Amino acid sequence: MRILVMSDIHANYTALEAVLRDAGKVDETWCLGDLVGYGPDPNAVVEEVQDIPNLICLLGNHDVGVIGKMPLETFNGDARRSLMHHEKVLTATNLEYMRSLPSTIKVRGEATLAHGSPRDPLWEYILNSLTARLNFDHFETPWCFVGHSHIQCIFILNPETDQISLDQTKPDTTIQLRPKMILNPGSVGQPRDRDPRAAYAIYDTEARSWTPRRVEYNIPEVQQRIREFKLPEKHALRIAEGW
Ligand code: ZN
Numbered sequence: 001m002r003i004l005v006m007s008d009i010h011a012n013y014t015a016l017e018a019v020l021r022d023a024g025k026v027d028e029t030w031c032l033g034d035l036v037g038y039g040p041d042p043n044a045v046v047e048e049v050q051d052i053p054n055l056i057c058l059l060g061n062h063d064v065g066v067i068g069k070m071p072l073e074t075f076n077g078d079a080r081r082s083l084m085h086h087e088k089v090l091t092a093t094n095l096e097y098m099r100s101l102p103s104t105i106k107v108r109g110e111a112t113l114a115h116g117s118p119r120d121p122l123w124e125y126i127l128n129s130l131t132a133r134l135n136f137d138h139f140e141t142p143w144c145f146v147g148h149s150h151i152q153c154i155f156i157l158n159p160e161t162d163q164i165s166l167d168q169t170k171p172d173t174t175i176q177l178r179p180k181m182i183l184n185p186g187s188v189g190q191p192r193d194r195d196p197r198a199a200y201a202i203y204d205t206e207a208r209s210w211t212p213r214r215v216e217y218n219i220p221e222v223q224q225r226i227r228e229f230k231l232p233e234k235h236a237l238r239i240a241e242g243w
Contacts, residue, residue, distance in 0.1 A: 013039075028054040032058055
């Protein structure tokens with residue numbers, strides 16, 4: 001099976017469209033959460049995601065905030081402002097759909113899926129070797145796919161030495177999967193690894209391979225909508241630079 005793995009769309013409909021087009025025909029789509037937050041198009045993104053066939057979709061911390069399962073005070077000022085706007089504009093149907101999604105980890109075939117990390121699926125960021133090492137004890141499958149940090153990367157555990165290596169993957173370079181790995185497809189709507197292109201990955205279950213990918217989209221158009229809705233200017237600036 002050819003599977004599209006994506007995360008952290010963050011209400012950026014233009015980036016989502018570009019990813020779906022660029023990925024082409026896939027057998028399944030796995031979305032690791034954060035449909036909303038930051039961007040201008042929460043309804044369009046939730047509606048588009050709902051229409052994706054053979055979809056597994058987890059909730060992220062921003063999603064849980066907007067459906068009222070986590071107080072918005074737990075988010076920093078600029079993130080909170082967008083979430084308050086999204087809370088107001090999201091339709092009842094879209095909120096209901098989001099409430100039907102799980103906020104826990106999910107196991108599918110050889111992969112464990114989590115938004116943040118397998119031991120703390122909503123909030124923990126896997127950004128360094130220490131956090132990665134602790135999380136390798138929290139999943140049974142050969143590999144685990146996470147989002148949340150918005151950084152396209154791979155953590156590899158060497159079982160002989162117990163050492164972790166961190167690999168900032170190159171787009172379009174296919175990696176052969178082997179136990180144990182934690183892989184992040186990066187963020188569709190707000191990349192933070194200094195490459196502003198929308199990020200995702202293709203997972204091939206037969207070949208046991210992972211191909212990180214990047215695709216350009218119309219950033220000025222999204223910035224214009226962020227400004228139109230008077231969302232924080234920071235959210236417009238960062239998508240052009242990837243931070
Ligand atoms: Zn996120």
